[in-house]
Amino acid sequence: MAKEAAHTKADEPVTLVIFGASGDLTQRLLLPGLGTLLKAEPHRRVTLVGAAVDEFDEARWHDLVLDRLREGGARTADARRVASGSRYERIDLLKDVELGRFVESLGTGQVVLYFALPPAVTAKICVLLASMDVPATFRLGLEKPFGTDSASAARLNQVLYRFAAEEQIFRIDHFLGKGAVLNLLGFRFANRIFEPVWNATNIERVEIAFDETLALEGRAGYYDKAGALADMIQSHLLLVCALVAMEDPAAIDDHEFRDLLTHVLRAMRLWQDCPLKASRRARYTAGTIDGADIPNYVDEPGVDPERGTETLAEVTVAIRNSRWAGVPFTLRSGKAMARGCRRIVVTFRPVNHLPAGFEPQPPPANRLVIDMNPERLTLEIMTNGEGDHFELERTSLSADIGPSTLRPYGEILGHIMDGNPILSVRGDMAQECWRIVTPVVEAWRAGEVPLEEYPAGSLGPESWLE
Numbered sequence: 508m509a510k511e512a513a514h515t516k517a518d519e520p521v522t523l524v525i526f527g528a529s530g531d532l533t534q535r536l537l538l539p540g541l542g543t544l545l546k547a548e549p550h551r552r553v554t555l556v557g558a559a560v561d562e563f564d565e566a567r568w569h570d571l572v573l574d575r576l577r578e579g580g581a582r583t584a585d586a587r588r589v590a591s592g593s594r595y596e597r598i599d600l601l602k603d604v605e606l607g608r609f610v611e612s613l614g615t616g617q618v619v620l621y622f623a624l625p626p627a628v629t630a631k632i633c634v635l636l637a638s639m640d641v642p643a644t645f646r647l648g649l650e651k652p653f654g655t656d657s658a659s660a661a662r663l664n665q666v667l668y669r670f671a672a673e674e675q676i677f678r679i680d681h682f683l684g685k686g687a688v689l690n691l692l693g694f695r696f697a698n699r700i701f702e703p704v705w706n707a708t709n710i711e712r713v714e715i716a717f718d719e720t721l722a723l724e725g726r727a728g729y730y731d732k733a734g735a736l737a738d739m740i741q742s743h744l745l746l747v748c749a750l751v752a753m754e755d756p757a758a759i760d761d762h763e764f765r766d767l768l769t770h771v772l773r774a775m776r777l778w779q780d781c782p783l784k785a786s787r788r789a790r791y792t793a794g795t796i797d798g799a800d801i802p803n804y805v806d807e808p809g810v811d812p813e814r815g816t817e818t819l820a821e822v823t824v825a826i827r828n829s830r831w832a833g834v835p836f837t838l839r840s841g842k843a844m845a846r847g848c849r850r851i852v853v854t855f856r857p858v859n860h861l862p863a864g865f866e867p868q869p870p871p872a873n874r875l876v877i878d879m880n881p882e883r884l885t886l887e888i889m890t891n892g893e894g895d896h897f898e899l900e901r902t903s904l905s906a907d908i909g910p911s912t913l914r915p916y917g918e919i920l921g922h923i924m925d926g927n928p929i930l931s932v933r934g935d936m937a938q939e940c941w942r943i944v945t946p947v948v949e950a951w952r953a954g955e956v957p958l959e960e961y962p963a964g965s966l967g968p969e970s971w972l973e
């Protein structure tokens with residue numbers, strides 16, 4: 508992504524503080540992501556500070572940092588330099604005196620406070636920070652979901668604006684750092700053959716699916732309170748949808764880019780304005796994935812069966828503008844599914860007329876499939892087949908569009924450390940995303956949409972399979 512002059516230069520020293528440093532996100536995603544960044548840009552001067560309430564031996568912290576940076580691809584010398592210069596602080600972030608002392612100890616230079624914490628804890632810490640002097644050189648990285656519903660997202664924005672300007676706030680959505688997602692921009696806007704047909708006249712429907720074979724994986728503490736709707740659709744998939752549907756920017760800069768994402772999010776409504784028609788939800792029961800037994804979701808440690816958390820969610824939205832009127836955009840994400848499927852599928856309308864003599868009539872539609880992992884683009888077209896030339900056949904034109912040099916978290920961390928907000932979710936965008944799904948949240952809460960079941964390792968509930 509383009510770097511802008513107004514932002515911090517990549518060779519300026521930055522202190523990256525990770526709140527929740529002992530947690531899964533730090534170890535599995537943030538540190539390896541930083542490793543990919545150090546591999547690509549070894550000159551970066553990063554001082555890493557881990558902070559969390561758990562005891563963590565300093566030597567163990569150094570080893571962990573070293574291992575995870577190398578896992579991301581950082582050269583051993585660079586990983587060692589960052590690991591040995593880093594420190595871990597045991598601190599109860601919810602105690603204002605401890606937090607205040609810690610923030611003061613960070614000085615007034617370029618500091619990133621990265622909240623790798625559940626949304627409720629992040630919100631409480633922000634309330635405490637709002638009564639402190641947080642230097643204007645500090646930036647905040649806030650993990651998704653931002654808030655737990657529309658009202659809490661608005662409240663959190665209010666709290667943040669009490670001690671930080673929008674330019675200091677980086678609401679993280681690592682899907683905006685995914686190569687295949689960012690590639691939507693070049694693909695859409697640099698190809699004469701696609702942009703003119705990118706509209707309701709030529710496109711019948713769009714599906715964005717993110718199905719995973721992963722089940723709960725010990726994340727009940729977070730996941731059971733979020734569910735598939737908040738974990739994936741309200742955040743990641745709505746933003747991917749916005750990139751698919753946005754208008755063309757004059758320039759790829761943070762104002763223009765985020766203005767246009769917000770613009771299209773503002774035009775989104777539930778399909779037929781009806782949560783019953785526009786949404787479905789389900790939860791997995793016991794099953795098998797790749798030979799491994801998966802317990803019933805409700806029997807997983809830490810799950811509250813009364814909460815009725817969904818592990819598979821589907822929401823269809825309409826976009827009320829002249830480009831997209833009448834085109835359904837269906838967003839779906841599930842855990843413990845039979846197979847991983849992370850793709851955007853654009854289905855075009857059939858041709859207006861196929862000369863008599865060709866078979867089949869009507870011909871199958873053209874489809875464009877963008878796989879997010881591995882990153883691949885496939886355009887399905889119809890051609891005259893072998894043998895009988897008037898028997899049409901489907902042919903695929905495929906291209907690898909990656910792999911990206913940086914992992915998504917490397918991309919995101921690089922942008923925060925540079926102070927470039929282009930890949931972060933602006934306050935109004937976060938609120939729009941909640942606004943879109945709020946009728947679904949309310950209908951589900953009121954029990955108006957049944958919570959169906961599917962065995963782990965299946966393609967979803969029987970009734971969903973066409």
Ligand SMILES: O=P(O)(O)OC[C@H]1O[C@@H](O)[C@H](O)[C@@H](O)[C@@H]1O
Nearest residue numbers: 651681719721738739743880915
């Ligand atoms: O495929 P990726 O990049 O790991 O992203 C998927 C993950 O994204 C996270 O934000 C969700 O909390 C997870 O539930 C999900 O598995």
